[in-house]
Amino acid sequence: MSVSIRTGYRSAKRQQDLFENEIAATGSRKAALKRVLPAKSSMHVRGGAIDVKPQAGATWLEKNGSEWGLCRRYENEWWHFELMIDPGGTCPTMEPQPKE
Numbered sequence: 001m002s003v004s005i006r007t008g009y010r011s012a013k014r015q016q017d018l019f020e021n022e023i024a025a026t027g028s029r030k031a032a033l034k035r036v037l038p039a040k041s042s043m044h045v046r047g048g049a050i051d052v053k054p055q056a057g058a059t060w061l062e063k064n065g066s067e068w069g070l071c072r073r074y075e076n077e078w079w080h081f082e083l084m085i086d087p088g089g090t091c092p093t094m095e096p097q098p099k100e
């Protein structure tokens with residue numbers, strides 16, 4: 001089993017570009033928000049989020065990440081983890097999807 005980081009920190013411009021591309025791809029701001037947050041709301045811009053691969057590695061991190069304070073935050077994003085708790089704590093219940 002291995003796990004690697006696909007992306008971590010993103011600049012505000014990069015995050016906003018991703019958000020606007022998602023609006024173009026899905027056809028609405030509301031649909032885009034289920035998968036990508038705008039720069040002002042994204043933990044990637046604040047340096048507190050990572051996206052990992054592959055899914056088997058993410059499953060491992062979901063079980064073990066709390067040792068470092070890392071939790072999977074959203075039910076619809078198996079790849080996305082945030083620093084949410086003190087190391088060794090208990091991760092909160094997942095949220096269904098990102099929201100502003």
Ligand SMILES: [Zn+2]
Pocket residue numbers: 044049050051079080081
């Ligand atoms: Zn992410």
